[in-house]
Amino acid sequence: MLKGADDSVMEQEDSASRRGEMTSWDINDIKLPQHVSQTDWFQEWPDSYVKHIYSSEDKNAQRHHSSWAMRNTNNHNSRILKKSCLGVVVCGNNCSTLDGKKIYLRPAICDKARQKQQRKCCPNCNGPLRLLSCRGHGGYPVTNFWRHEGQFIFFQSKGAHDHPRPETKLEAEARRSIQKAKTAFTPSSLRQKRIQEIESLTGAAPTQEPLPLLLSNPPPANFRGHLSKSSQEPAPSSCAGQFPHAGTAVADGACGEAPTWSRSPSLGRSPRAEGLCRVPAAPSTAASPRPCSHRSAQHVLPVAKGGRDPFSSDGGPVGRGSSGARSPLAHGGGCLSLPPYPAPQGGPCPMASGAQPHPQGWARAPSLPQLLNGDMFFNLYPLR
DNA sequence: CCCTGCGGGGATG
DNA sequence: CATCCCCGCAGGG
Numbered sequence: 001m002l003k004g005a006d007d008s009v010m011e012q013e014d015s016a017s018r019r020g021e022m023t024s025w026d027i028n029d030i031k032l033p034q035h036v037s038q039t040d041w042f043q044e045w046p047d048s049y050v051k052h053i054y055s056s057e058d059k060n061a062q063r064h065h066s067s068w069a070m071r072n073t074n075n076h077n078s079r080i081l082k083k084s085c086l087g088v089v090v091c092g093n094n095c096s097t098l099d100g101k102k103i104y105l106r107p108a109i110c111d112k113a114r115q116k117q118q119r120k121c122c123p124n125c126n127g128p129l130r131l132l133s134c135r136g137h138g139g140y141p142v143t144n145f146w147r148h149e150g151q152f153i154f155f156q157s158k159g160a161h162d163h164p165r166p167e168t169k170l171e172a173e174a175r176r177s178i179q180k181a182k183t184a185f186t187p188s189s190l191r192q193k194r195i196q197e198i199e200s201l202t203g204a205a206p207t208q209e210p211l212p213l214l215l216s217n218p219p220p221a222n223f224r225g226h227l228s229k230s231s232q233e234p235a236p237s238s239c240a241g242q243f244p245h246a247g248t249a250v251a252d253g254a255c256g257e258a259p260t261w262s263r264s265p266s267l268g269r270s271p272r273a274e275g276l277c278r279v280p281a282a283p284s285t286a287a288s289p290r291p292c293s294h295r296s297a298q299h300v301l302p303v304a305k306g307g308r309d310p311f312s313s314d315g316g317p318v319g320r321g322s323s324g325a326r327s328p329l330a331h332g333g334g335c336l337s338l339p340p341y342p343a344p345q346g347g348p349c350p351m352a353s354g355a356q357p358h359p360q361g362w363a364r365a366p367s368l369p370q371l372l373n374g375d376m377f378f379n380l381y382p383l384r
Numbered sequence: 385c386c387c388t389g390c391g392g393g394g395a396t397g
Numbered sequence: 398c399a400t401c402c403c404c405g406c407a408g409g410g
Contacts, residue, residue, distance in 0.1 A: 076391075108387090
């Protein structure tokens with residue numbers, strides 16, 4: 001409300017240290033600052049032990065949103081909401097899209113949905129999907145805390161994400177709905193036939209490929225609806241697909257490599273299991289109704305109760321000396337992880353502004369302002 | 385279907 | 398005591 005849009009980026013850094021007003025408190029304090037001269041714009045990608053004070057009017061803050069995939073964690077304290085990061089879903093084959101981007105899907109928040117998600121195939125190459133869990137906080141997932149106090153909503157994050165950014169919530173939703181729309185026409189059983197029909201008619205591979213939206217397609221009609229609905233939460237990063245440079249920013253050499261893969265030796269099973277998913281070298285021809293069937297391969301994880309996180313690669317946190325092993329810094333910066341999907345004009349990124357100044361490696365944001373220049377930005381961000 | 389928040393409860397330190 | 402996690406439930410889109 002007091003801020004200009006254009007200073008959102010620099011502001012963060014600023015806000016963090018603004019006269020100690022912002023940092024002199026801890027989410028656990030009995031008393032939090034009562035008078036705050038300025039509230040922060042909602043931060044879409046908070047990272048690295050930051051604190052923010054939002055207006056209690058801020059929709060995103062009210063909903064405790066984050067573009068990181070955060071799930072509710074019970075801390076047995078109803079006054080402070082705690083959420084922990086689920087990491088990011090990557091392609092087990094470490095494939096790249098035609099424009100060189102890596103696959104960084106948003107882990108489903110719901111446990112069940114997440115398990116189901118992992119049984120699906122990479123939208124790009126049909127390979128198996130793998131959940132790269134977050135261990136940015138002493139071997140544990142990064143945690144975010146929210147506390148509603150009077151006129152403000154206090155936010156604090158602990159830990160630095162040690163993985164690429166997943167799709168934003170809107171991007172994930174958009175992708176889902178597109179896919180659904182694509183398959184909606186055909187009642188499952190007929191799908192195959194249908195596709196073949198189309199194929200024969202058009203003489204070309206049906207648009208039914210692995211995952212359409214991957215390579216640039218118009219966003220679903222309802223996308224706009226989504227956006228406008230949440231016009232309060234417009235956004236940046238997602239204007240990906242359409243922006244050439246977005247792709248370059250993505251992972252590539254920098255991000256998805258080595259450390260990433262060395263990470264989960266024990267996932268489910270032997271990597272062989274992936275074989276079930278056909279993994280064409282050339283995604284473009286992969287087409288056809290692929291029955292991705294590496295199902296059983298995954299949920300096999302014997303979930304010993306108490307074992308932590310059955311989904312992710314390994315049992316415990318620090319356990320495998322991982323934290324030291326994969327320092328984000330090793331990846332060189334600039335991993336935007338903009339999803340390979342096209343982004344509707346105006347970009348979905350619901351949340352707001354900024355780019356995080358913290359050079360922790362992954363968290364380099366694509367500077368919203370760069371993507372959306374002035375006008376657009378303002379349109380998306382009605383004054384509040 | 386899935387997201388979100390709540391809260392009981394177990395495991396571990 | 399603390400923190401971590403898992404699970405089911407309920408409300409809502």
